[in-house]
Amino acid sequence: MGSGHCICSYATLSKASRPQEKSSAGPVFQYVGQNKKPTPKVFVWGFSFTGALGIPSFVVPDSGRKKPRKYQLTPYRLETAEQISSAACGYGFSLIASSTKDASKLWGMGLNKDSQLGFQRTQHSRHQSYDYVLEPSPVALPLVNPLQTRVLQVACGRAHSLVLTDREGVFSMGNNSYGQCGRRIVEDEVYSGSHIIHNIEGFAGRVVQVACGQDHSLFLTETGKVLACGWGADGQTGLGHHNISSSPVEVGGDLSGVEVQQISTYGDCSLAVSRDGQLFGWGNSEYRQLASVTEATQINSPRHLPLKGCGKVVQAACGGTQVAVLNDKGEVFVWGYGILGKGPNLSESSTPEVIPSTLFGRSQFNPSVAVTRIRCGLSHFAAVTDRGELFVWGKNVRGCLGIGKRDDQYFPWRVTVPGQVVDVACGVDHMVAMAKSLL
């Protein structure tokens, strides 16, 4: 009766009857070429109301219906104009720098009440400077050759910052009431809205690293000498006295004749690692950071710290109350006071305690995972492994750990960053991470 046409015309062919067309027509997509390089990215997280994260919509939302985001608990991408090679987090502000030769190489965001981000001209009046910078805004460095000089490193303290360039030395800006900017202290100087960015003189050689403590500054020259200036009430300048120093003076003590390869400070304690793997410390020891050599609460001259079982020290990181070192095998040792990373029961130690490598991802399938960088914020730690993973632990001050919750973390916890982390900068209540995409 029917003409033989398919009665159920809405039925589809079954899978078995569909032929396998492997080599037939059909486009072949190419998403990525052979020479694709990984894309550099910057991620920020933590407390956003100071503007230190550099995302204005967190503080001042775009639309009236949205609420301001006070804590960014997970990494958030910060769009930058150039590839950022160095970042530093201070107390409520951040500086990011690129190693380009272009005119804009340094951007600042966050608190600017002491002009720690330079002079940020307001829209309304060219004589006024913003107190809070919500977006990464260029910092105008008074360079002699602005199109030749590169910024190598930035460092931020409580209310001052240091910028290290490759050909023009060190620039400092911000609060100078203790001489931490390396220039003569002017009584009753008003730092808000100040245009002064000082090029620090007095270095015998080229400076290769700068570090900012709370109110003091440390400089490392290429010959391995350490110079310090700023507040010294806790002996953190290491100059043998507890007075203020307003220009960089070479640090002596046990460091005389020693070639230092890295300096680190963030609070009132300072550390230096020598080229042959020895650790020297000076400054505040109220939290047992330097208890291996002294029972006093401060040391004002560098002392060699004999660390048992640490091996050759490669990097040191100093926080407010705690200290971490990294040895050449990629193991992390912590001591001091606070959440040290070995569970809630260990809250203080005066001798180095090793953090088991299984917490950093070492397992049967990956027996050789090692930590390559450690950083300290004021009360937390960050570690970057050779596989590009970021681990954080410590006090979660206003969400600075970036783990998605506001609880403190008592042992190393992975931060989910979309990409491989290259370096990280820790502040009091926020962090900046530089990463690159996987492919």
Add this chain to the structure above:
Amino acid sequence: MATPAVRMFRRLEGLFCVYKPSGVHWKLVRDSIETNLLKVLNATPSQPLPQEVRFLAQPSTETEAPKGLTLSATSVPVLSKHPLVSGPEFQNIQVGVGHRLDAFSSGVLVLGVGNGNKTLNDLYRTRVTRDYTLEGEFGTATDDFTHTGGVVERSTYEHITQDKLERVLAMLEGANQKALLMYSNVDMRSQEAYEMAVQGLLGPEGKSAPILTGLRCIHFQPPNFILEVQCLNETQKYLRKVVHEIGLELRSTAVCKGIRRTRDGLFTLQDALTRHHWTAADITQAIRQYHSSKKHRKHSLSWDNLNYILLSTDSALIQSS
């Protein structure tokens, strides 16, 4: 009195593993094993029929019979116990299957007979990992993530190097390690959580999302690659999806050509019986081997500690290295 068949059945109770070939539903494997066992069990020579004494009417030889029948005692076999009347002794046996394998995959499939099924339940409840070998191929994406599915997209893969694949695998492993911590029900702020994290004991109890506890590439020859995976609470479709996602992360596409389970708990490929050995004799031997190895382990651990052995072999390796 246990019959020879029942005695043979007692010897068959326990756990053993078979190698399930791909393309076959797991139920067919279980059914054929059950049939083989039943055949042998019912073929055991039955006991001789018991005799009973019955008083039967005898046909009288003398013609002059008295008024009543003469009954004489005779021993006759009990017909109600004849196998043709009562049927075979075993109609079916309880053969249980452990973690299932879908038709596309092959590999170790754990089966339990009789009392062994109770141990199978315990196996389900403890946190036991399984090892798989995944074969993948770059260049195509299909709708069911296998090379036999309908092609959805094709893409280039010349840019993929082993280094990039390792980076993607490292990222996936990191995400899965974090998932292990997130799904465990331990309070992260306690010292106990720290102790367990150091030993690698943190993990989900009972059901959870699939987690890969180990992942590495053992062979790389574009477009083909082979991954070794150690996982918890997984399904084979999830593993094929992982291969597909690895292709996506590498800005290309990938399909899974084969999944083979190489280990399920303590049963490895070496203990697995292949198709020609699915006979009662080989199965009895495998079960005997399982019982003897269980006795060796009995004094040191129980099924509850099994996950300690399996999930923390890394800590033992590190302590020994």
